[in-house]
Structure formats: structure tokens, C-alpha cells
Amino acid sequence: MTSNRKAQKAARVRRLAKKKMAKKRATKPTKAEKYAAKNREALEKAARSGKPAKPAAPAKAGAPAAKAAAPKAATRAAKGAAPQAPAPAAPKPRSSRSITPAKRPDDAPRPVPVTTGPLIGAHVSAAGGTPETPIRAADIGARCFQLFTKQGNRWADREVTADEAAAFRAALAEFPSAAVVAHDSYLINLASPDEELRDRSIASFVGEMERAEALGLLGVVSHPGNYMDDRASGLARNADGIAEALEYVQGNAKLFLETTAGSGTALGATFEEIAAIIARLPASVQGRVGVCLDTCHAYSAGYDLVNDYDGVWARFDDVIGRERLGVLHLNDSKTPFGSRKDRHEQIGDGTLGDAPFRRIMTDPRLALVPKILETPKGDDLVTFDRRALAKLRAWAGEG
């Protein structure tokens, strides 16, 4: 046991040394990393959510250009292809990306923060820096929000400076939020069998936790990784990577493991897998780990929130335990029940429809859980979110 711990520590030191090396290296993801990110449907999500996040670099000169002209087919290929397959052409950026305003217009009226009512909010853009986020949350009527503390699909790591932390806290004092969480980078795959990618992922995840700590966030929402080879080994690698990072970054920021839709080799689509990851963590870090349930992912993964709302939560309570539920992602779905796809839709406009969200908004067991939209934003970044939050608020009886 002791020698085992020593070996673990040696491995950690080696990995964290690599973190520094990784910083010096080119920050562009390698082909394999880009592939891994695509396999997790990450870039698409980033583009859809209107973040400054940049889709994978377009194929370099000499790469087959024809593929780039067929983004849908390329995206499908990325999801269906075997892990060993060469990276297909990058998906075409969504049009909303190019018109994402970098900053809130200076003449926009100063928002009045919402400080009562249901604990609802949305993922907001951190364009211009993290101190810009509290006002954006206030602007849409959010009481809680989620942000990226760095670009979600680039390895480039960064540290939160004392000035940034102070500015963020000042902004938050001006526009208070009941809960703020970060979402980790989509490139991170703690479950990868590729040692280099996993080392890089651990280092990057350490950075996520450090930034959350520096900003005083509630925690970091993180998707379990892709196992690539076999599921059990992937779960073990995922849990051990989390343990390593949380042991390294001591503090108050939590990790919220997000339930996934289960596309490809994604782990975490079942409550059992989430529970298995948590169960493997050492007791010393287990208390800092919670769960984020995403309604779109759960429905796609086969949890029928529409026809068996109470049954799904009974299952959650049995397998994971309600006390672990720290965050809810409220997303409707563009795809049918059990599709194993991750395509967010406006609340009420998708295959889930109004009913499960009405239930969630009036469920006293969920009253204290921050509920965060990750639905498509539209061009101005505020209209759709304002509308959705108003709808949820009305359903909660606050409207």
C-alpha cells in the first residue's frame, strides 16, 4: 500500500512537471486531441453556445478539401468512426459564432440583478474576461451561472491573476449570483488510454480546479471522459485522474461530474457509471465531488424524464444519492428519447417538451439546486435566455 502510494505520488509529480512543459509547447491541439474533442461532440457544443471557443483548426493545406465542404457528413464520421481513425475534417463553425459580440454594448441599460425566486441561470460568455460574466448573468435575469475560465477547446492553459480575481469578485459583488460554476475544457479526457493525452488532461484539469479556486467558484462541471478501449479500465482511469487532480489542488471548489448522453465511448451516461467513478475515489476527496444532471443528456441516455419523472429520480437517489446532486443543466433535446445524442434545444421546443421542466421547477427536492441553461443563444446572446428564464420562473410560480 505504502509503495503503491509512493508510486502514485511519483507519477503525479511527473505529470505535473509535464503541465509546465505543456505550457511551453505549442498550444494547438494535436490531430489525436482534436479527434478526441470531436468524439465528445465538444466543438459543436461550444459553437452552439456562442462562446469565443474556436472549432478545430481547419484542415491544413494539402488535406482533402472536399471533406471540409461536407461538415455534416464529417461530423457524423467523427462520431461514428473508430478511435484509431484519422481525424476527419473539422466541422464547419456555426454562423452564430462569427457574430458573437465580444462585449456587452456600452449603452445597454445597467441590469438589476435578480436576487429572489428560483435558482435558475445560464451558461454565459466570458468574452472579454471573467469579470464580464456577472453583468451578463444579471442581464438575462439569472440567479446563478456557468462560464468557461479559458477557451473550451484549446489546450492553452492560463492562470487567474490576483487582479483578475479581484475584478471578478468586485463584479460579483455588484451583480450577485447565488452560485457560479465553471465548465471544464472539452479536450480533457481523464479516461483516455493514451498516456500522453491523459497526462495532458490531468494537467489541464488541475488548471480548471485552480482557476475555480482562485475565482472562488462553487466548482467545476466536468464530463467523464471517453474510454476508447474498455469501459472498466476507462472508469478506473477517469476516477484516478480526478483523485490525482483533487489531491493536488486543495480547496473548496467542487467537482460536479456531469451525466452524459453516452455517444460513442463516452462514460457517465448511466447513474451506475457516475457512482462507480465516485466510489473509486479516495475518501479524502469524495466529499468534494458532486453530480450535475443534464436533462437533455439523461433523456438521450434512456432516463425517461417525460413519462417516468419520479422513477428517474428514484433511480438517481438509489444509485448515486440525492445529496450528491449539485447542479442541474436544463436543456431540451433535438433528438428522440434514447438517441444517445447530445443536441440541446430551447426549453419546451424539443423532445422533452414543457412537462419535465414544469415538474423540475415545482419539485421541492430540487429547490436548492442551481439550474443552468445551455440552450442555443441566438445572435444577441440575451433574448433566448431571458425568454427561457422567464418561462421557468413563471412555472415555478414566481412569474
Ligand SMILES: [Zn+2]
Ligand atoms: Zn450540460
Ligand SMILES: [Zn+2]
Ligand atoms: Zn450537452
